[in-house]
Amino acid sequence: EVQLVESGGGLVKPGGSLRLSCAASGFTFNNAWMRWVRQAPGKGLEWVGRITSKTYGGTTDYAAPVRGRFTVSRDDSKNTLYLQMNSLEIEDTAVYYCTTDSDGGPRDWGQGTLVTVST
């Protein structure tokens, strides 16, 4: 059974930093393309960033609102996906989900971790 468990969320001030983690199990993580998707309170879904498998170069891509501030990375030895978030803004307040990338969309989702950016 695929499991994705996010952690690292919390309260941070504008301009601050936070690193989220996603522990993966139940599938071959090092072959998987992975993404982060977020959902602001009471709002819809928005993809944040993607990382390909090392076979495809471990390439990263980002949605425009976070480009230059967020970094997706992976540690295949630990089956863990990361999201480093810098220069956080109030608009980054959201639940952040870790997902697998399959057939053009997110197949498996974690339970999410809440990031609150506030003074």
Place this chain on the structure above:
Amino acid sequence: DVVMTQSPLSLPVTLGQPASISCRSSQSLVYSDGNTYLSWFQQRPGQSPRRLIYKVSNRDSGVPDRFSGSGSGTDFTLKISRVEAEDVGVYYCMQGTHWWTFGQGTKVEIK
């Protein structure tokens, strides 16, 4: 960016009756490999989203067969043949052809 527009945004339904949600994209979702990367998701209250349908009409494992997807090009539909109480939630379409973009969501509730 590709814009995904869902309608209606709110859908009151009667138990046992069919329901239908429309999703339109601002450009064709046919990818260069011939596939159309259009997915549907269900998000029950307080839960993470769950994928129901991928590539327009393929049901994910464990998804009841009362859910079906159809469409092509820029127009797509999710149908629930007979709504059950557990189907209450918000439904999103998503295109994966030009990066990822989600629709605004359609809230399904029981009348």
